[in-house]
Amino acid sequence: xxxxxxxxxxxxxxxxxxxxxxxxxxxxxxxxxxxxxxxxxxxxxxxxxxxxxxxxxxxxxxxxxxxxxxxxxxxxxxxxxxxxxxxxxxxxxxxxxxxxxxxxxxxxxxxxxxxxxxxxxxxxxxxxxxxxxxxxxxxxxxxxxxxxxxxxxxxxxxxxxxxxxxxxxxxxxxxxxxxxxxxxxxxxxxxxxxxxxxxxxxxxxxxxxxxxxxxxxxxxxxxxxxxxxxxxxxxxxxxxxxxxxxxxxxxxxxxxxxxxxxxxxxxxxxxxxxx
Amino acid sequence: xxxxxxxxxxxxxxxxxxxxxxxxxxxxxxxxxxxxxxxxxxxxxxxxxxxxxxxxxxxxxxxxxxxxxxxxxxxxxxxxxxxxxxxxxxxxxxxxxxxxxxxxxxxxxxxxxxxxxxxxxxxxxxxxxxxxxxxxxxxxxxxxxxxxxxxxxxxxxxxxxxxxxxxxxxxxxxxxxxxxxxxxxxxxxxxxxxxxxxxxxxxxxxxxxxxxxxxxxxxxxxxxxxxxxxxxxxxxxxxxxxxxxxxxxxxxxxxxxxxxxxxxxxxxxxxxxxxxxxxxxxxxxxxxxxxxxxxxxxxxxxxxxxxx
Numbered sequence: 001x002x003x004x005x006x007x008x009x010x011x012x013x014x015x016x017x018x019x020x021x022x023x024x025x026x027x028x029x030x031x032x033x034x035x036x037x038x039x040x041x042x043x044x045x046x047x048x049x050x051x052x053x054x055x056x057x058x059x060x061x062x063x064x065x066x067x068x069x070x071x072x073x074x075x076x077x078x079x080x081x082x083x084x085x086x087x088x089x090x091x092x093x094x095x096x097x098x099x100x101x102x103x104x105x106x107x108x109x110x111x112x113x114x115x116x117x118x119x120x121x122x123x124x125x126x127x128x129x130x131x132x133x134x135x136x137x138x139x140x141x142x143x144x145x146x147x148x149x150x151x152x153x154x155x156x157x158x159x160x161x162x163x164x165x166x167x168x169x170x171x172x173x174x175x176x177x178x179x180x181x182x183x184x185x186x187x188x189x190x191x192x193x194x195x196x197x198x199x200x201x202x203x204x205x206x207x208x209x210x211x212x213x214x215x216x217x218x219x220x221x222x223x224x225x226x227x228x229x230x231x232x233x234x235x236x237x238x239x240x241x242x243x244x245x246x247x248x249x250x251x252x253x254x255x256x257x258x259x260x261x262x263x264x265x266x267x268x269x270x271x272x273x274x275x
Numbered sequence: 276x277x278x279x280x281x282x283x284x285x286x287x288x289x290x291x292x293x294x295x296x297x298x299x300x301x302x303x304x305x306x307x308x309x310x311x312x313x314x315x316x317x318x319x320x321x322x323x324x325x326x327x328x329x330x331x332x333x334x335x336x337x338x339x340x341x342x343x344x345x346x347x348x349x350x351x352x353x354x355x356x357x358x359x360x361x362x363x364x365x366x367x368x369x370x371x372x373x374x375x376x377x378x379x380x381x382x383x384x385x386x387x388x389x390x391x392x393x394x395x396x397x398x399x400x401x402x403x404x405x406x407x408x409x410x411x412x413x414x415x416x417x418x419x420x421x422x423x424x425x426x427x428x429x430x431x432x433x434x435x436x437x438x439x440x441x442x443x444x445x446x447x448x449x450x451x452x453x454x455x456x457x458x459x460x461x462x463x464x465x466x467x468x469x470x471x472x473x474x475x476x477x478x479x480x481x482x483x484x485x486x487x488x489x490x491x492x493x494x495x496x497x498x499x500x501x502x503x504x505x506x507x508x509x510x511x512x513x514x515x516x517x518x519x520x521x522x523x524x525x526x527x528x529x530x531x532x533x534x535x536x537x538x539x540x541x542x543x544x545x546x547x548x549x550x551x552x553x554x555x556x557x558x559x560x561x562x563x564x565x566x567x568x569x570x571x572x573x574x575x576x577x578x579x580x581x582x583x
Contacts, residue, residue: 012353012354012429013353013381013382015350017382018349018353018381018382020382021382022380022382024382025376025379025380025382028376029365029376029379032368032372032376033365033367033368107365107366107367108364108365111363112363112365112377113380115327115352115357115359115363116352116377116380117348117350117352117353117380117381118349119349274331275324275329
């Protein structure tokens with residue numbers, strides 16, 4: 001016969017601790033879920049930066065550099081920081097579509113957390129932090145590729161980590177705020193990838209400077225978190241010229257987007273989880 | 276007098292025009308095993324969600340452990356163990372990880388959670404499934420894991436929404452045994468069920484709910500005493516004949532219910548009633564004398580069967 005459960009009266013839930021640290025539980029939970037995917041993560045993580053940088057460098061790069069590079073640097077150097085940011089954006093968006101929707105509908109993550117003292121706001125924040133578990137390794141593998149190919153200054157490469165984090169939070173919360181309002185999956189989740197992320201990648205000055213686009217397409221870049229992050233990335237990596245106020249504007253845009261959509265996400269989570 | 280653990284007055288929940296819970300009053304004492312018995316859609320689960328402070332009430336008052344559910348959700352849930360109708364386990368995780376991950380949502384120390392999770396595996400008789408993925412478990416095992424999960428934070432009160440719905444008889448008995456043990460150790464159990472046998476097995480006291488209202492309250496035996504006779508005679512006269520024969524059975528027992536498939540005759544002595552049926556020259560296809568149950572109470576109170 002099995003043992004009876006002993007009741008330990010000395011350990012009780014400390015509600016103050018839950019308020020401060022509850023969100024961390026989401027990060028631990030999602031880290032456990034990633035455990036079964038780590039080989040795939042490692043392979044794509046190592047593989048894609050090298051394939052992209054190599055392909056762009058020896059292919060498109062040769063063509064562009066046949067002129068004189070862009071902004072006075074080789075094409076690969078110009079492209080690399082934007083590619084890192086584009087990857088951060090893609091991964092953040094991806095995790096926040098199926099991850100968030102599934103958390104309400106398929107995997108029960110949020111609905112089960114609802115039975116604990118966790119607040120809906122903590123779930124949204126914890127989930128967003130957990131997305132960094134996917135984003136930051138990808139950024140890191142890109143950094144390793146940059147070091148290997150000697151692109152940019154070795155120490156300045158490190159700045160891509162905080163930039164990738166900021167971009168991931170901005171894009172992640174924005175996607176989350178919308179996905180959390182979706183009740184049924186009728187294929188609209190894949191719209192995020194096809195009609196938001198891909199166009200943003202193409203029109204955000206990733207592969208060429210934004211001002212080479214016709215004037216009427218440039219506003220897409222101004223409202224694209226990727227453009228702001230890529231511009232910051234270029235200044236960080238190789239010192240692309242940027243005025244102080246421009247820097248403030250770029251960081252400000254990303255921060256305000258992250259904060260505003262975080263508030264929106266928390267509100268949606270609260271409403272959705274009150275039944 | 277000790278304040279009740281859970282107390283509701285005129286508790287109401289509306290979804291648009293639908294009144295799911297219609298102004299109910301109840302008090303649940305510490306250490307008591309309390310049940311909400313009623314058919315599907317009676318408002319039991321909605322009431323449970325309001326107690327768990329995951330659903331905001333429309334009006335009335337509701338306090339759990341002395342706190343208002345509308346303003347103290349996290350504080351209340353910190354001391355509750357909740358077993359929802361749909362388990363809500365993480366099917367991709369291993370059994371043991373489901374317990375640990377959940378415990379961390381209460382911000383309990385990792386070492387404590389791990390030790391407690393191991394104890395709970397034994398309690399839930401899932402030791403040999405420790406590292407199995409949840410999606411491979413049987414329904415009964417998942418249910419026990421959900422109960423174990425609900426116990427990770429040493430709750431004072433367990434909320435169990437339809438704890439054995441969908442389980443086979445053996446799995447139900449194992450589960451009831453586990454719940455008895457909790458009760459013996461002083462945990463307050465709040466159970467919703469549409470099974471009369473479950474209510475009789477588990478509950479010291481219960482309320483019968485129908486259409487969002489409480490129609491009766493008491494212990495299982497007192498409800499049976501108040502609303503039914505000691506015994507019931509069930510007679511079957513074959514398809515389509517039951518209702519026709521019922522008119523000639525008036526007066527055989529104290530009361531009579533003609534159902535589509537059988538006629539229930541309520542009497543203190545079922546065998547005697549059967550003899551009177553035979554004396555009338557009626558020849559039932561089958562007959563059965565049994566003790567009155569909560570099913571009979573429900574039928575008497577609402578005119579309907581619990582499971583429709």
